[in-house]
Amino acid sequence: MRARQLAQIAPVVSPGDGAIDALRVLTSAGLPGLVVNDGESFMVVPASQVLRVALPRYIIENPSLGRVWDEASADEISSHLQGKRVSDLVRALGRDEGLPEPAVDGDATVVEVAAVMAAAHVPLVAVVEDGRYIGVITVNRLVGCLLG
Amino acid sequence: MTAIAWLAVAIFAGVYVLIATERVHRVAAALGGAALVMGLGIVKSEDAFYSHETGIDWNVIFLLLGMMLVVGVIRRTGVFEYLAIRSAKLAQGRPFGVLVLLILVTAGASALLDNVTTVLLVAPVTLLLCDRLGLQPIPFLMAEALASNIGGAATLVGDPPNIIIASRADLSFVDFLVHMLPIVLIILAVFIVMARWLFRDALHGDPTRAKSLMALDEREAITDRPLLLRSSIVLAAILLGFLLQRQTGVALSVVALVGAGLLLLLSPLHASDLVEDIEWETLLFFIGLFILVGALVHVGALDRLAEALAGVTGGAVVPTLLVILMGSAVVSAVVDNIPYVTAMSPVVASLIASNPELGRDGGLWWALALGADLGGNATLVGASANVVIVGVAARNGLHITFRTWLRYGIPTAVMSLAISVPYVLWRYA
DSSP states (O other): OBHHHHOBOOOOBOTTSBHHHHHHHHHHHTOSEEEEEOSSOEEEEEHHHHHHHHSOHHHHHOGGGGGGSOGGGTTHHHHTTTTOBHHHHHHHHTOOTTSOOSEEETTOBHHHHHHHHHHHTOSEEEEEETTEEEEEEEHHHHHHHHHO | OOHHHHHHHHHHHHHHHHHHHTSSOHHHHHHHHHHHHHHTTSSOHHHHHHOTTTSOOHHHHHHHHHHHHHHHHHGGGTHHHHHHHHHHHHTTTOHHHHHHHHHHHHHHHHHHSOHHHHHHHHHHHHHHHHHHHTOOHHHHHHHHHHHHHHHHTTSTTTSHHHHHHHHHHTOOHHHHHHHTHHHHHHHHHHHHHHHHHHTGGGOOOOGGGHHHHHTOOGGGGOSOHHHHHHHHHHHHHHHHHHHTHHHHOOOHHHHHHHHHHHHHHHOSSOHHHHHHHSOHHHHHHHHHHHHHHHHHHHTTHHHHHHHHHHHHHTTOHHHHHHHHHHHHHHHHHHSOHHHHHHHHHHHHHHHHHHOGGGGGGGHHHHHHHHHHHHHTTSSTTSSHHHHHHHHHHHHTTOOOOHHHHHHHHHHHHHHHHHHHHHHHHHHHO
8 A cells, every 4th residue: 555545635734824723723633743834845743742832841841730730720721822833833842853854755655654654753744746745644544554 | 288289289179160160060070080189199099988087978978868869759749839839829829928938938948958959849830820920930930049048058958068067077967957047047037028129020910810829729739648648757757867866876877868768668669760869960079079178188288278278367266257158158159069168178177176266166167158058149150059940940931141140149148148247256256
């Protein structure tokens, strides 16, 4: 099986888009991460890493402090994303420059896709054919395929 | 002095410069210097490892090690987060009330734990409280670091220089409570009054935000109640052991190690996790410094320094107390007070030996402790707690500049010194 056959349609956002709008796209599509395209290359922001922007740093470093946070105020967390852009999410990710771009050619094999996903530390990769984005492959779909 | 003595002085001075300028990691500088003095035969292994006068002070090392293990367990119970949130709620979110109670919690904890651990525990919860109250956190964080350095001066285990002084001068835990605690309480009280003026710009909160603070559930901060109970009992037993040291004759290091061992047995935590909490860097730094300073003692360089100091002060009590107190404060404001106190302890011992009046009630030792402990508040680099709090602030997007620190640190250090001078002269001159 090739990447083009595994790919599913998924929206792509750009760095200038609002973070909250982008995350709504992510949740409504049920994706494990946000596919970002800046016109030149693709980036993936894993959904779990969005929390790095949403949560105050002192909570991330001391998860036990999260226990004292009352549930009624939990929605304050999303206020940290107000006014933020997708580029802020990408920046907060602080990705290692040495990691490969999370994108594969439509002709890539399943193992090749798995290798890129593992090396780029992302839960989904973009599939590009002839310079045109055709969709994404999520880790769930890939593992399902590998398990047969 | 002999050529070998000058060589030892040159090595020590070189190490001190490397530590002060941070050109080399302080552990590498101290251990490198120790390797040099041993490699060159200035001190022999018997002197470095087995001599009480010129070797590694194992009492200090093991007391620190024991307390680090104890703190490693207690910090995981969440009790400090509980205390900080409870205090802020007691103050009903009023900014000055919150500030005062956080100062008291930090100073109190610092008297028993080391200052860096204390500020690392209190800073995150302070950020949470300030977030809830819509307050600017920087003044609160700085007040905690300043309070930590003040509170740490109160007890034998509160600040590493005190541990060194206690060991060199054979002072007990109770001696520190009798001589240091009263002056620290006065300084702390004045600091609190001063804080109202010092941090006045940050004490304007939105009263409606207090409701958001009161919604925090501090009981959730306690992660392991049985462990908290057990560690509180063990900590109380350790303190009792410290207090009864003169009667029992059991060294503080042994008390701390027995307490730590007991806690390791009673705690569900893995020993390997707790071992990770030990600040090996600090212990190795001490080991290197003890060997280096031992070399200076061995070659008689520190006796010469004591003679020179006695020449300046004429050996009289008042000028010597003032020179040691103020000199220590100035030096500790710009460089780490641990190597300073390690090197100065033999000098102070030598000064007392030449004029026993200087050692009446341990006067000169208290002058050294007060100067070294409190001088560090003046600048951002003067104390480890200051550096740590600046780091925590930076990771949370808050920038405390060197200049900002001076604005609050200098008045605090000057106030501490202004109170310490008459206290020392009144009690010991």
